[in-house]
Amino acid sequence: MRAVVFTGTGEFEIQEREVPRPGFKEVLIETAAVGICGTDVHVLDGEFEGTEYPIVPGHETSGTVLALGEGVNDGALDLAVGDRVVVSPNTFCGECEFCFTGRQNLCPFWSGMGVSGADGAVQETFVAPARNVFRLAPGTDLHQAALIEPLACAIHGWDVLPRRLGDHVLIYGAGTMGLMMAQLASRAGAASVTLVDLNEDRLRVAEECGIELRHTSADDAAREKWEVVIDCTGSIRAIEDALGRVKVGGTFHDFGVAPADQTARFSPFRVFRQELNIVGSMAYHNSFGRAVEMFEAGAIDAAPLLSHSFVLDDYAEALAMFREGRGRKIQIRPNDTESRVLLAC
Ligand SMILES: NC(=O)c1ccc[n+]([C@@H]2O[C@H](COP(=O)([O-])OP(=O)(O)OC[C@H]3O[C@@H](n4cnc5c(N)ncnc54)[C@H](O)[C@@H]3O)[C@@H](O)[C@H]2O)c1
Ligand SMILES: [Zn+2]
Ligand SMILES: [Zn+2]
Structure with missing residues (x-):
């Protein structure tokens, strides 16, 4: 053997x-x-x-x-x-x-x-x-x-999120995990799911998986804010961008695994004033x-x-x-x- x-x-x-x-x-x-x-x-x-x-x-x-x-x-x-x-x-x-x-x-x-x-x-x-x-x-x-x-892991990722019918969801990263989170979104009640990836090839996979809204930057999306924003990249650049796209009262999910020694910048004032939620999920x-x-x-x-x-x-x-x-x-x-x-x- x-x-x-x-x-x-x-x-x-x-x-x-x-x-x-x-x-x-x-x-x-x-x-x-x-x-x-x-x-x-x-x-x-x-x-x-x-x-x-x-x-x-x-x-x-x-x-x-x-x-x-x-x-x-x-x-x-x-x-x-x-x-x-x-x-x-x-x-x-x-x-x-x-x-x-x-x-x-x-x-x-x-x-x-x-x-x-x-x-x-x-x-x-x-x-x-x-x-x-x-x-x-x-x-x-x-x-x-x-x-x-x-x-x-993706199901546990949805378990830690508030699920409300009609929420709009933005996901960063069209790797295995982002594609799974995106494919589960409609089951969790999402009205729409937008997927962002820097890599056009990965967005093509997303298209094959039936994800309609795909962009290389969230700037190109029709919406400006989303009730639920999920990072599936582990990239600080993506995470900082993602936090800025969360709608008032919405939730950011830090699903991707960022390097342990890195930190991301966000506005604590905004988290207070707009009652933002930040959640994580570890494996399943x-x-x-x-x-x-x-x-x-x-x-x-x-x-x-x-x-x-x-x-x-x-x-x-x-x-x-x-x-x-x-x-x-x-x-x-x-x-x-x-x-x-x-x-x-
Ligand atoms: N929380 C958990 O339990 C859990 C479980 C499994 C994996 N993960 C983590 O989830 C992340 C995704 O896993 P995967 O297997 O899909 O990885 P992957 O490498 O296949 O996919 C990551 C995707 O993110 C894209 N990307 C990178 N930087 C970006 C940016 N700034 N903006 C937009 N897109 C960007 C890449 O092009 C790539 O397509 C990893 O960090 C992984 O460690 C977490
Ligand atoms: Zn124990
Ligand atoms: Zn694994």
């Missing part, structure tokens, strides 16, 4: 490993697809607090159940060999004040498969705790289903099950989001493409025989 292993800061190799055995209440899964996201790059570059090398990356994953450990079906679960599944990659301590008050994603011991703690899924097979495994409906596209983890929280259900119901148009799949041997190429901002969502498919272009873009 082969695995991509991050061995130190900026270093990785492909290793031959024993197929792991699932322990008590654990499941062995054959990996179908693993999405690459910015977090993987931060883990490799040594920028993620809590990472200990060696670690196998990969947390946006899907696969097929190969074996069940003891006790998996003793409680509420009903998993079987051959089930198509996705895996919620995050774990928490269950003992701290945040876990006890139902805010497990804020647990100081929060940890993620492929990020800190357990190995991730960029390997032919991997083991996951059974309680983190979600069974898919039989007809679900297993490769596209690796988008369920980011969808769970009680939204993974809903993400599975909504994905299966077609809540997002998944096909335009995926552009390339790579085999394990081409991991370096996949990572380079990701770092250059080329393509759309790039996946690793460890059990495929060749790398593929899924969408010419």
